[in-house]
Amino acid sequence: MDNMAANQQIERYLLRQMDEQEASEFEAYYLSNNECIDQLEMAERLLEGLRFAKDSQPLSTPIIATKKAANDSRWWRKGLPVWASAAMVMITLFPSLVMYNELKQQSGPSAELSVLSLPLTETRSADQQVIKVPFSEQRMILSMFVDTELEQMVHPSYTFELSAISQVKSQNANPWIFNQLKLDHNDMLYIDLGKSVVNPGSYRFTLLGLSENNEKREVSSGTVTFELQH
């Protein structure tokens, strides 16, 4: 593979558009090729920065309501008990509050960076949980607890999909899809929705578990509502 051919592969690799064999071959190619790794790192940095910087209308001080749509989820129809469904996935908001007005260059922790961890909230009995977020500018990170005591919940990786309900109804869904999610050491999944990229409204979410041979299995689904605080 020459440099030009390798350059053509870089984005496909970073965007995970290669199959496993192709990815492995490309990895074997770049393993000792510092020039290619330079390109990969730069493209990765660009991609990461673009994704992070992407924003739309600001969503100021939202109230986030989460509601399980247990009645229509596939695993529910398979007869899992209520307690299991509630324990499986608890969705809360973990707003990581980043308050900057200008570019900062320091790499160390800053007093201006405030990370607020809200207690996990079960959706077991209540139809709707409301968490008030007392800041107007923030990144939104959805955190989910996956109960790995339940064998059917354990997967090497997960995919999370979020679609606006209006789009789902009009069969014109264009969901956000977050692939290759891994559980952390506390069995949590964190999904960075970015800063101000989610407009107010109701969304349908689906969490899928992926087996090692990429077979998908629905872990949970439901609705989440993003509301502006007036």
Add this chain to the structure above:
Amino acid sequence: MTEAQAAESLVERILKGDQTAEQEMVERYNRGVLFMLRHRSKNRALAEDISQETWRIVLQKVRAGDLKDHSKLSAFIVQTAKNQLLMHYRSSHQTKVTLDDKADETVDMSDQPQQVLEKYNLAQVVKKLVSELKTPRDRELIMRFYLQEEDKQSICQDYQLSELHFNRVLFRARQRFKELWVEHIGEHR
């Protein structure tokens, strides 16, 4: 010297007990191993841990003559690293850790405030850099390809570009980004 020749030479020297060759091998491939593990795991700390184990096994097997085709050393290293990562995921999902175990557990630093801050800074820089790209087409192309993950063919069609031309534009855009990045941040950020 081609990659295959360099690999053959390294393996042959290791088989003869040359310890400097072992060190050369790690130095030659470790950056790539770390990148691939980080790409696959999305976890820098885990990638570093797995790379250590990967090198232990690679060295053990190369010394023992388990690598039959010496020219395929890089593929062998990649496969070993992938196996180690897979084993890590299998064991971490099958074993419930005790409190004592958790003390040694790898933590993904990407959720830590410092990393969140660095990401935020990166986003700000990228935003500024992209806005400075002189050619609107380059800016649109980057956005559509990277962010909207639009199909290469449809973008080519819209801009009336051949695939080869598209790749060149993408490469140039990346190079331009690199120049701006270095100009604003410096080589080592």
